[in-house]
Amino acid sequence: MTNTNVNTATYLSYYTERHCSPQWNRFxxxxxxxxxxxxxREGASGFLRHIGSRLAAEWPLGEYExxxxxxxxxxxxxxxxxxxWVSIRPEGNHLSIQHVAFPVPGTTEHTLDKAFQAMSAVLEGLYTTWINEQGGSGKTPLRxxxxxxxxxxxxxxxxx
Structure with a gap:
């Protein structure tokens, strides 16, 4: 039988080292x-959504059918x-976008909570911009x- 606590700890240790390099993690x-x-919070989230939008604008995807x-x-x-990576699927009147293994700094509950709040705003800006490239509406919420x-x-x- 596998001890999931050990696997989770190993995964998180590897993930932290791999996806947020030491020179940037603490910073x-x-x-x-x-x-x-x-x-x-709304001001900080707006700023970070803007950063995500800028990243998407510098990395345009083009239009897809x-x-x-x-x-x-x-x-x-x-x-x-x-x-x-991401998985996108239609669900009723919305698209569901699941993003896995994004870089996030921190190892404590507090730092991870703040990093998740920040990264969710960055990714909201990123996906909103990319979806709008596909003909989406800037008025349609992505949260x-x-x-x-x-x-x-x-x-x-x-x-x-």
Whole structure:
């Protein structure tokens, strides 16, 4: 029988070392903590969404006919950034976007909480911009609806 606590600890140790390099880990953890703690949350989130939008604008995907083609293109961009991968699927009146293995600094509950808040805003800006390239509406909301700290995943919904 596998001890999931050991596997989870090993995974998190590897993940932390691999996806947020030592020279940036502590610095980014502090930046995210200060942004999310010392400023009003909406202001900090707006700033970080803007950063995500700028990143997407510098990495345009082009237009795609299918969700599968869009997902493949996004995964190609994320792979080049070493930012994990995404799965996109339609669900009722919205798209569900699950992003796994994104870089996030921190190892304590507090630093991970702030880093997840910050990265969700960055990814909201990134996905909003890329979806708008596909003909999406800037007025259609895209928000993080679920997080999983253990798996380093977030789920976003685009639509009502």
């Amino acid at each position: 980014l953890a502090l930046v995210f903590d200060e942004l999310m703690t010392q400023t009003d 299918t969700l599968e083609a869009l997902e493949l293109s996004i995964n190609g961009a994320l792979n080049q950034l070493d930012w994990g 993080c609806v679920d997080t999983n700290v253990t798996l380093r995943s977030m789920t976003f919904h685009y639509g009502q």
